[in-house]
C-alpha cells in the first residue's frame with residue numbers, strides 16, 4: 001500500500017496527535033487522519049493481532065523469568081500501540097535499530113519472537129541474523145544504537161538509495177529508544193549528525209515516563225519533543241497508546257526520509273506498565289494510582305473497542321486470536337526450556353563480516369585455554385576447585401596464552 005501523496009510532517013510540538021481515543025472513538029486530523037484512513041479492515045485487524053500476540057509473548061517471557069528460565073526480561077507491556085503501530089508503517093527494505101524492549105517491532109518485522117529469548121537466557125550474545133528482517137540486534141547500552149542508525153542511514157545515502165523516486169529503492173532507518181536515552185550523549189550526537197547530513201532516519205522515542213526509577217520530568221523540564229526541534233529536526237508528539245496515530249506519524253516521517261527530506265524526531269507518549277526489568281520493583285518509587293490512570297488508556301483495549309463498534313472484527317476473530325496466542329505461549333515455553341548455549345568460541349563468529357586476524361588469534365587462544373581442561377570432561381573449567389581437572393602445567397600454559 002502506497003501513500004496517495006507525500007506528506008511532509010510539520011513541527012507540531014505543542015500538540016499531541018491522537019486519532020483514536022481511549023474510548024475507541026476516531027478523531028479528525030487534517031494531516032495524519034488521511035494516512036490512517038488508508039488502513040482497511042484487514043490492516044486494522046493485523047495491527048490488533050500483532051499487539052495481542054506481542055502482549056502474550058511478553059507475558060510468557062515474564063513468567064519464564066520468574067520461574068528461573070530466563071536471567072532477565074524487559075517487558076513491553078503497555079507500549080504495544082507505539083511499537084506495533086509505528087512498525088506497521090515500515091517497508092521491508094527499511095532498517096530498524098531497536099533498544100531492548102521492542103518486542104512488538106520484532107513481531108511486526110516477522111522475526112520469530114522466540115529468538116529474542118537466548119540473550120535474556122544468557123546463552124547467546126545475539127540470537128538472530130539482523131539482515132534477515134532488517135532488524136538489528138538488541139542494544140543494551142542505552143542510546144548507543146542511535147549512532148549506529150545514523151551511520152547506517154548515511155550509508156544508505158551514499159548508496160544512492162534516497163530520493164530517487166523509486167519506491168522499490170528508497171529506504172529509511174528507524175532508531176527506537178526511550179525517554180531516558182535522550183539524555184545520553186550518543187543520542188544527542190546522533191541527532192546532530194542526522195541533522196547536519198540530512199540523513200534518512202527517524203528517531204522514535206517511546207516516552208514511557210520512566211528511566212528505571214527516574215521520571216521523565218527529571219530528564220527534561222519541557223516535553224521531550226522539543227529536543228528534536230532544538231537540533232533543527234522536524235518533530236512530532238503522538239499519543240503512543242494510539243496505534244493508528246503512531247502508524248500515521250511514522251508513515252509520514254518514513255516517506256519524508258526516503259524521499260530525501262531528512263530526519264524526523266517522534267515522541268510517542270506512552271507508559272511502561274510493568275517494571276523496568278524483572279530486576280526492578282516499581283512499587284518503591286511510583287504510585288499505583290498513576291499505573292491505574294494509564295491502564296485506562298490501554299492501546300489494545302481501545303483498538304478492540306473501535307473494531308467492535310465499527311463491526312470490523314467479529315467474535316470469531318477475537319476467539320481465534322486468543323487460541324493462537326495460547327498456542328504460541330506453549331511454543332515459547334518449550335523453545336525457551338530447550339535452549340542451550342553453544343561453544344564459548346561462538347562469541348567470535350560475528351564480530352566482523354569477514355575473518356579478522358586479531359579475532360582469529362583470540363578465538364584460538366580461548367580454544368587452547370579450554371582444551372587445557374579437556375581431560376576433566378565438559379564444564380571442568382567452571383569447577384570452583386582450581387586444583388581439580390586438567391594438570392596444572394597445561395592450565396598454566398593455556399592461561400599464559402590467554403593473557404598474552
Ligand SMILES: Cc1ncc(C[n+]2csc(CCOP(=O)(O)OP(=O)(O)O)c2C)c(N)n1
Nearest residue numbers: 140141142177178179180181208210211212
Ligand atoms: C550507557 C548506559 N548507561 C546506563 C545503563 C543502565 N540503564 C539500563 S536501562 C536504563 C534506563 C533507560 O531508560 P529509557 O531510555 O527511558 O528506556 P526504557 O527502559 O524506559 O525503555 C539505564 C539507565 C545502560 N544500560 N547503559
Ligand SMILES: [Mg+2]
Nearest residue numbers: 178179210211
Ligand atoms: Mg523510559
